[in-house]
Amino acid sequence: MKNIAVFCASSPKIPGIYFEDARKVAxxxxxxxxxxxxxxxGAGLMGAVADEALRHTGQIKGIIPGFMVDVEWEHKDVEDMVHVETMHKRKExxxxxxxGIVALPGGTGTLEELFEVMSLKKLGQYPHPIVVLNTAGYYNGLLxxxxxxxxxxxxxxxxxxxWNIVNTPEEVVPAIRNAKSWGEDSIKFAAL
Structure with missing residues (x-):
């Protein structure tokens, strides 16, 4: 089974439309x-993605730094949970x-994750699809x-x-499947 990494917000205070789309993507x-x-x-869009995957008996794996476990941010129902020392190790x-990567709306952590993987892809180090869900125009500024x-x-x-920018959850899986190939030979374009 191929795994898709989902980058997204942890805030529980964001508008409901983002939760709806996160659940649909999962x-x-x-x-x-x-x-x-x-x-x-266990909170925000992260919690919504996990809850929905579990509801559909999907395979879900969490990777969380110890300090987040200490402050009880860990999802209690995800059985496949890996504890790491740092945020860097989590992302790695x-x-x-x-x-493949799917980036849902998020804050600085989500943007940091997204930009790092985009940089890796630009340098030929991440050949897999990157899909950005632009719910309600959230990523228009990034574009x-x-x-x-x-x-x-x-x-x-x-x-x-x-990367592929999509506007609805229904477009995410087709964007993953139809992503343009981007291999190590693409590094020749990085500095040009």
């Missing part, structure tokens, strides 16, 4: 036969054990920024093809 991933790897939290394992990066020659136009 449902579609499970029904498509994917396992889910996520940050191990999520990326290493995944065959403007990456287009500006291309316009001002910080990136080549091909670098804006490293």
């Amino acid at each position: 449902t579609y991933l499970v029904k498509a036969g994917y396992g889910i790897i996520y940050g191990g939290g 394992l999520m990326v290493q054990q995944s065959a 403007e920024l990456t287009n500006k990066m291309v316009e001002e020659k910080f990136m080549r136009p091909v670098h804006n093809e490293m």
